[in-house]
Amino acid sequence: MTQMTNRQYFLASRPAQMPTADNVQCRDVPLAPPGPGEVTLRNLYISLDPAIRGWMGDAPNYIEPIALGDAVRSSVIGRVVSSNSPDFAVGDVAMSVGAWEQYTTAPAAGLNKLDEAAGIPLSLFLGALGPTGLTAYFGLLEVGRPRAGETVLVSAAAGAVGSVVGQIARMQGCRVVGMAGTDDKCAWLVDALGFDAAINYRTCGDYTAAIGKACPAGVDVYFDNVGGEILDAALLCLNPHARVAVCGWISTYNVANPPGPVNLWQLVAKSVTLQGFTVLDYLDRFGEGIGQLARWLQEGKLQYREEIVDGLDNILPTFLRLFDGSNAGKLVIRIPEQG
Numbered sequence: 001m002t003q004m005t006n007r008q009y010f011l012a013s014r015p016a017q018m019p020t021a022d023n024v025q026c027r028d029v030p031l032a033p034p035g036p037g038e039v040t041l042r043n044l045y046i047s048l049d050p051a052i053r054g055w056m057g058d059a060p061n062y063i064e065p066i067a068l069g070d071a072v073r074s075s076v077i078g079r080v081v082s083s084n085s086p087d088f089a090v091g092d093v094a095m096s097v098g099a100w101e102q103y104t105t106a107p108a109a110g111l112n113k114l115d116e117a118a119g120i121p122l123s124l125f126l127g128a129l130g131p132t133g134l135t136a137y138f139g140l141l142e143v144g145r146p147r148a149g150e151t152v153l154v155s156a157a158a159g160a161v162g163s164v165v166g167q168i169a170r171m172q173g174c175r176v177v178g179m180a181g182t183d184d185k186c187a188w189l190v191d192a193l194g195f196d197a198a199i200n201y202r203t204c205g206d207y208t209a210a211i212g213k214a215c216p217a218g219v220d221v222y223f224d225n226v227g228g229e230i231l232d233a234a235l236l237c238l239n240p241h242a243r244v245a246v247c248g249w250i251s252t253y254n255v256a257n258p259p260g261p262v263n264l265w266q267l268v269a270k271s272v273t274l275q276g277f278t279v280l281d282y283l284d285r286f287g288e289g290i291g292q293l294a295r296w297l298q299e300g301k302l303q304y305r306e307e308i309v310d311g312l313d314n315i316l317p318t319f320l321r322l323f324d325g326s327n328a329g330k331l332v333i334r335i336p337e338q339g
């Protein structure tokens with residue numbers, strides 16, 4: 001019998017700036033059978049998230065850096081092809097912490113079984129009904145704490161997290177302003193998602209003036225996905241007692257020595273709360289969050305965009321699209337079952 005192989009993309013060296021094919025390399029390794037209590041998934045979907053860029057470095061983070069030589073860590077959804085656990089049968093579909101690889105072998109205890117028969121597109125469990133939807137839900141409601149009538153500003157607003165943040169803020173009765181990098185994205189925010197205004201940050205010129213114009217009553221909640229100069233400008237537009245929910249700082253992820261924010265004094269001047277968070281802070285409430293997001297989807301109150309790219313071998317160039325803004329919504333790699 002021929003030995004099965006597992007194609008993997010692994011971290012050969014830590015990127016200093018934008019990851020390259022020298023940093024992330026391909027190899028085919030023998031596929032070992034699952035150990036006791038383990039399950040092997042044939043991956044169907046691999047989630048591409050900006051956070052992976054952070055794990056490629058060795059700065060302190062909320063989970064361990066990817067070790068050099070290890071396959072690049074990622075959330076995956078796969079079909080069970082071999083199981084040493086009574087909880088999973090061959091053919092079941094599950095979500096797991098996995099990697100940029102064809103097959104993921106993991107302890108059954110860490111897997112979430114997904115009900116394929118429910119008819120929900122599986123990729124949604126990586127996006128609007130998964131980590132990015134949950135990040136928006138808990139980050140906005142628990143950290144941003146918006147109240148009806150307040151103004152919520154969101155950066156990377158047309159992305160997987162930002163687009164959900166804005167729609168939830170609208171449902172809370174807030175005025176919502178998004179910042180995004182193209183006119184098409186801005187039009188989608190206003191025309192399809194019901195944002196009150198959108199700013200194309202690549203063409204608007206002075207950020208502070210543009211935010212001030214789009215938010216004439218000031219900003220009460222800034223949901224920060226990007227950091228950098230946009231954060232600095234937003235800080236100058238905050239109302240007294242505003243909340244800044246620091247979700248991500250994607251503008252700095254590929255910059256070797258990014259300058260720090262210079263307007264933090266505004267925290268004092270306006271009695272502002274600036275709070276970072278990760279979605280994992282709310283792990284024990286994921287059931288509640290997924291239930292609510294699913295209800296909103298069913299009721300047509302929540303829309304989402306996802307971009308699914310076929311082929312494991314496209315994974316690095318596709319990942320890099322998160323950083324030039326050419327992704328339209330939640331970015332996922334699919335490895336077709338007949339492939």
Ligand SMILES: NC(=O)c1ccc[n+]([C@@H]2O[C@H](COP(=O)([O-])OP(=O)(O)OC[C@H]3O[C@@H](n4cnc5c(N)ncnc54)[C@H](OP(=O)(O)O)[C@@H]3O)[C@@H](O)[C@H]2O)c1
Pocket residue numbers: 049050051131132135156157158159160161162179180181182185225226246247248249250251252277278279280321322323324325326327329330331
């Ligand atoms: N705290 C958590 O638990 C958590 C969980 C998930 C994600 N996050 C963070 O949330 C943010 C969004 O993640 P996502 O998964 O939803 O990705 P995404 O928004 O779907 O994709 C990333 C977007 O960021 C924008 N961007 C890239 N480089 C930028 C720059 N230099 N300046 C301004 N905008 C830039 C691009 O949109 P434009 O075309 O608009 O530029 C790009 O499409 C990231 O910072 C991520 O790290 C945090």
